[in-house]
Amino acid sequence: MRGNKTHIHIENSRSSVEVFKANKKHVEDLFARNADLADKLDITIGSSNYDEIERWSKEDFKEYYGYMTTADILVGYSFPTADIETYAPNLRWIHFISSGVEHISPFNWVPSGMTLINNRGVHLPKSGESFATFLGMLNSAIPRLLTAQRNHKWDRVFTTIIAGKTLVILGVGHQGGEMARKAKEMGLQVIGIDPYCKEHPCCDVVVTTDKMQEVFADADFLAIAAPLTKETKGIIGKEQLGWLPAKAGVMNVSRGPLLDEIALHEKLCAGELSGAILDVFETEPLQEDSLLWRTPNLIITPHVSSDDLVNYIPLTLDLTIENYRNELVGKPLKNIVDTSREF
Amino acid sequence: MKSQDKINIMVLTAEDSLKVFRFTQDRIDAVLERFPEHKDKVNIYTVRTSTSFENTPGWNTNDYELFKDGIKDADVLIGYMFPLEDLSQTAPHLKWIHIIGAGIEHLHPLTWVPNGVTLTNNRGAHGPKTCEYAMMALLMLANNMPRLGTAQHRNFWDGHFVSVIKGSRVAIIGAGKQGSAVALAAKRLGLFTIGIDIDVTPRADFDEIYEPGKLHEVLSDSDYVAVTLPMTQETERSIGKMEFAAMKQGAGFFNISRGKIVDTLALIESLSSGHISGAILDVFDAEPLPKDSPLWSTPNLIITPHMGCDDEENYIHRTLDIVFDNLSKFIAKAPMQNEVDKHKGY
16 A cells, blocks of 8 residues: 555566556556546556566666555556565465466466466457458468569469358357357357366367367368367477468467477468468567578467557456455455466 | 250369369369359350460460360350450350459450350459458558558668558548448448449448548548459540549558559659558569569558459359349349440440
């Protein structure tokens, strides 16, 4: 608390891209949207030089620890986890401005009673549009056509409309669910694969992971949308890609390590898949000498499919406020991270 | 071949027709199933030449014989390109020609059309595929795909973020069938749609529609620009330097109608200077695009080889649907759908 106000501290990283940085204007706009909270909340913005704690300067730590002596709620991505109970005695919950929180696992540093919130859902308006883009591009053979363009080749391939084709989505969480919703709007048949979710309003069927081979056989498109955990790391390898028919197109929009990039490269070179779009990679940024830049029928987008330049921080802060209001009336918070599952 | 009491329909196709444009017996049988009421009224025969007439080196003697032999009995011709001269002599019964293209500038000027023969085109056959392609093109421009494609060619991780397309504005130049398919796509994505057309009658999916005199004003206030005009003397090179200059800084551009409507060099200049942010072209001055065309390596441009609006599985089905929808009107000697205005040329 600061005075009699609840203290929300936002910790930015100056090395981060604009889209992820909160500024004064964001906070002003937030209060304009929530005029009733003006005398209840004190929102501060701090900033470290880098995300990586090892690269924080003395001043970074000093400023951060200063804010945290009174902070009730922390909004950020990266911070020192050691002794958090001591340096932030009032801290009740931490709102991560990312969907994935694997960068701060394992979670044995989390004091009991402290809640972790992630940002799943905030990406949806933007990622929904990106997913529709990628589905359309895979269906219209755009990966193949960009390869042809690079080779100055007029490769007149004709395609048919997407309605009626089959999309398999690995992981039917927030992101996968939005993918399913978009696909349904476009008239696709949607099959989800998920170990926890048994059914989904936008999936024709959701199957468990052991049915993967069966559902891959009829897929026109595979979308990888599962979180990165111990279980999902490397889940799509050479064998699994081999279960897909040659007409299939693949996209990965969640985390690079779920997919064996080399196996995908080989399948595309051999013409055993029709095309692929990758937004995420094992290593980001993708190194300049990566062979993926020249993989035929592969389109590379630099991890930009989900983050909305204009709306990302406003939507994030709206979620913080929604949870603050939930807390006030004793409702459960949204987007609580299950630390045992790591998402 | 000829039937005395039925309407004789000659389908002109070629051995080298691409699958998307090929008339197969299956596809003909399928339309007869879809229109059982017409099944007994028509006699459809297919004339299959060795190559399409417009292809070089062109027809051989046998192809000309096949055509002459087929056309002499035809009441109706369905085709794309064929010898235009002396049709009134070679085709004494011909009353209707259906062209399986939406743009028919390859047949201009239309002075060869014999008196009493109605010409129809294929506008509308492309609808669903055009709508899907337009939706993709708009989304690709919104997501800076042309820029990312250029970056990929340079092994460059060009990480930058964009916002959603919902709420943006698109100018659609030409509000006919193709323009309307683009407008429908844009409305589905939540855009505000502004049409430019010589006919400013309000129509579905256009929030506003203005005459060509307002073009520059509309361009200056649009995030996206789509070219969906027919190719005529008036529209040739009508999108040039001045028009690109009038566009908003950072606008996205796509052309899915005809290459010659756009001044290619002006487009290249606008892209290279960064004035417009990206473009997608499906049509070109010369097709196939020559190997040495500067377009292949123009930055922030994506090239698709004139495949955007033609649905491989459904194009011929939809073509035959247009013909069969028109048959009752043809029999009743009533005006048909898609009649070409011989003076306007489309």
